[in-house]
Amino acid sequence: MRVAAATYLKNFTRRNLETRLCSSEVYKEFRDQLAQALLRVEPAILRVLIEVFRQVVEKDFVKDNLWPELIPQLKLVIQSSNLISPGQHPEWNTINALTVLQSVVRPFQYFLNPKVVKESVPQQLEQIAAEILVPLQVTFHHFSDKVLLSPDGTNLEYEQLLLITCKCMYFTVRSYMPSRVKQILPSFCKDMFRILDSLNFNSLIEDGSTMKLKIAKRCLIIFCALVTRHRKHTDN
Template sequence: MEVDAAYPAATAGDELRRLLTATLSDDKASVDAATAGLDRISAAGDPRFPIALLAVAAGDGDQGTRIAAATYLKNFVRRNMEGGLSSSDLYREFRDQLAQALLRVEPAILRVLIEVFGQVVEKDFVKENSWPQLVPQLKLVIQSSDAISPGQHPEWKTINALTVLQAILRPFQYFLNPKVVKEPVPEQLEQIAAEILVPLQVTFHHFADKVLLSHDGNKLEYEQLLLITCKCMYFTVRSYMPSGVKQILPSLCKDMFCVLDSLDFNSPEDSATRRLKIAKRCLIIFCTLVTRHRKHADNQMPHIVNCIIRISKQSIHLSKLNSLSDRIFSLTFDVISRVLETGPGWRLVSPHFSSLMDSAIFPALALNEKDIDDWEEDTDEYMRKNLPSELVNT
């Protein structure tokens, strides 16, 4: 499968699709030849090659071919981002088309293209701060998307728009300049908080209500939306505390308390994976607030303690729970330990010590049927999971 190295990628069209489809073959020789052909087109240096790949990935046709195009694009961008993908005008065209494509593609394509977008965002928005239109445009898209404003722009999927927001916020979960003693909140993050996250709190409350009160098929969609929004909030506060988030923190915490209070580990309904993932993310946020942003979390401390104690008392059912539910209880004890490191937290938790020992800690430590099964299946693995690391090899 020979391809002339000078073959212009912008006019590849059907040939590009044919090569991408061939990479899905069961025949190794065909895959190798197709990959070599794609590499030759890539090496030819046509500046519109990434746009051509994006057109295949976001267009119509066989999903396998489109995923192959998105995957090749992801790897192409990773290899060439630092050196520049194309001229500034073509690069902006590619960037804008990528952002538009992300709003309408199906989940299988979105999962790959969002990685491409993440690389672009980290360079253009986070490091260089050279994409001033990004936040205002995303704000408009989120507000007009299908689940928030039905009928305005049905082609703009809310779940896709929030996934884009999550990709933008992901780099900010870490300090950008960790050697700076008191690094200020980056201006980009302050802008996102003010223009998107503050208005999004109303939507977050709406999603939480839908998850807690709805019993129809749309509930799963709202659970996914709520989970992504929780991840966005976590990335926002993991290292920094934007001033806009300080304003919405009480309302945000109130909705998270409602989600956590709704958990019932005796109920088959609450064994749903997505609901537990939301609860897990809420608990991680509380750990972060207590540890990194205590002065902003002190007002919420009594509510955090009451919520956590209610969950921990259900640990009597640990032997019947799956691994994700186990993780919920593990995080619950993590929150308690973080709270106990503070003076106000100690005073709030200490009156509950006796009941915590009886209803939460001892049941969690007691040998149960699940422990016996795990021990008999793999003794070494059981010890690794249940003993401190320094004791495992003694």
């Protein structure tokens, strides 16, 4: 029933987002309530509602740049979520929060104005990098330690967080290179090398190592983007 309701909301939003059938105040309340709900729902509902959120983000934050409070609020949520700051806000799920971040940064994987020669980094992406991705690098290192020091498959939550963070980083650098990301590249790349170095291809792949292989694949994709798009930053 809840999945069906979430699916109805997704389809309703897709049909009516541009026409705005309600006042701006009601719409903003809907937007805020949707963002709050994403932090608490179970995975099955999250997979549906995140598509609703993605539509809202692409219009309000990326295209129109009319959601200035989004990044400061998301930064607070991530820093206070259950796996990063246990005990502060146990109702804020870290996996959900980073999934929200992934949806926010996803549209920037492509140039917003591809016909513009040497398009500058969008201000929104610079803000994401400065306020969220730079502090998140320390967390990425911490989670990497937890995963690499444990047997495969015993820290699935942290492995999932590593994968989502890698996806966020990939979407960030696939086309653009925010100025603050340059500062964390050495540390971030070092952790990715550690993850790749931990792989063992001399034995059969077990179910518990599947997630780590996905993380490693994403690390390689990031390295490819860095070399092909941002060679001058990666050669140093």
